[in-house]
Amino acid sequence: xxxxxxxxxxxxxxxxxxxxxxxxxxxxxxxxxxxxxxxxxxxxxxxxxxxxxxxxxxxxxxxxxxxxxxxxxxxxxxxxxxxxxxxxxxxxxxxxxxxxxxxxxxxxxxxxxxxxxxxxxxxxxxxxxxxxxxxxxxxxxxxxxxxxxxxxxxxxxxxxxxxxxxxxxxxxxxxxxxxxxxxxxxxxxxxxxxxxxxxxxxxxxxxxxxxxxxxxxxxxxxxxxxxxxxxxxxxxxxxxxxxxxxxxxxxxxxxxxxxxxxxxxxxxxxxxxxxxxxxxxxxxxxxxxxxxxxxxxxxxxxxxxxxxxxxxxxxxxxx
Numbered sequence: 438x439x440x441x442x443x444x445x446x447x448x449x450x451x452x453x454x455x456x457x458x459x460x461x462x463x464x465x466x467x468x469x470x471x472x473x474x475x476x477x478x479x480x481x482x483x484x485x486x487x488x489x490x491x492x493x494x495x496x497x498x499x500x501x502x503x504x505x506x507x508x509x510x511x512x513x514x515x516x517x518x519x520x521x522x523x524x525x526x527x528x529x530x531x532x533x534x535x536x537x538x539x540x541x542x543x544x545x546x547x548x549x550x551x552x553x554x555x556x557x558x559x560x561x562x563x564x565x566x567x568x569x570x571x572x573x574x575x576x577x578x579x580x581x582x583x584x585x586x587x588x589x590x591x592x593x594x595x596x597x598x599x600x601x602x603x604x605x606x607x608x609x610x611x612x613x614x615x616x617x618x619x620x621x622x623x624x625x626x627x628x629x630x631x632x633x634x635x636x637x638x639x640x641x642x643x644x645x646x647x648x649x650x651x652x653x654x655x656x657x658x659x660x661x662x663x664x665x666x667x668x669x670x671x672x673x674x675x676x677x678x679x680x681x682x683x684x685x686x687x688x689x690x691x692x693x694x695x696x697x698x699x700x701x702x703x704x705x706x707x708x709x710x711x712x713x714x715x716x717x718x719x720x721x722x723x724x725x726x727x728x729x730x731x732x733x734x735x736x737x738x739x740x741x742x743x744x745x746x747x748x749x750x751x752x753x754x755x756x
Contacts, residue, residue, distance in 0.1 A: 446492060446493075446496070447486065447495050449483060449497040449498065450496065450744070454743050455555055455557050477742070479504075480505045480507070484515075488516040488518065491520035492521065493520055493522045494521070496527065497525075499526060500744045502524075502543065503682070505543055506539055506542050507682055509543055524544060528745055529744070529746070530552070530650075530652070532669060532670065532673040535673045537576050538677065547571075549571040549574040551569065551580065552580060554579035558628070559611040559635055559637075561586075562579075562582070562609060562611070563579045563583060563649045564583050578644075578649060579649050581648060581649065582649070586610070586611050588649065589634060590604070590605040590641065591605045591630075593640070593655070601643055603642055607639045609635045609637060638654055638655050639652075640655055653667040653668065659688050659695040661697070661726075664694075664725040666695070666725065671697060671718065671728070674721050674722060677721075678714060678717055680703055680714075681703060681714070683738040683740075684738060685699075685700045685748075685751045686699055686728075687752050687755055696730035697730055699715075699718065699731070700732075700733050700751050701738075702734075711731070738751075
């Protein structure tokens, strides 16, 4: 394997994450030094490290890059991040509006954000090519199938394969398919359909030009008056508010369905009235997506070391 001499890689994902392990092994293979934070890194530490060590490639999560944007804007773009030529975001889906805002305010329109989609069981599933630029990357999309990957979308109602621009469960066949879950044959068998396609548990769709869009996890979808809701859509609106640093959406149960409730972390030094933030969101979403359960402010929104929202802990906060 030839080393891409011009590239310096920086990732914020933990070592136990697929990409964390992959890039650590690449560093060992190429004999390159690896920098580790002694504790969970802050957005400012990440920015400072980019300024100091000049990486060309950054792989991070939605929450981290959003906090990086807030930090840069609050400090007049104090840190020089112009060494970056590639910025990849994964771990959870990012909607087009947020992606465009980050490109404009953090990366100053120089380079695109390239979303990726992967799973420990299947490896890298969809990517944007290294030579794709700001004009060719589709905002909101996780890219096109990687080499050796086949994807199909299956209707949640009928179980039948559907065509472009139709939502359903994402199923995958991969050359890097896992052998199975350790000591759990039942779970391994249940993870595949009768034709050997891996059931991702994610809802998504693909466009006519084979770009994949992730809607959300099946088990995380919410319902109000028989309408299906992806919490990521409402979280994106919350994050677009200038006073919000991080946010998650959970639910309270009612006879009409799930009453959506926002859990919000406000940017340091800023304040926002709950009613004003509630109106801000409700004015920008469909009627069935309104935050009928209200908003709760917290010191930190619970996330895993990989940056994913801990949905069960969000639910405990409002109970």
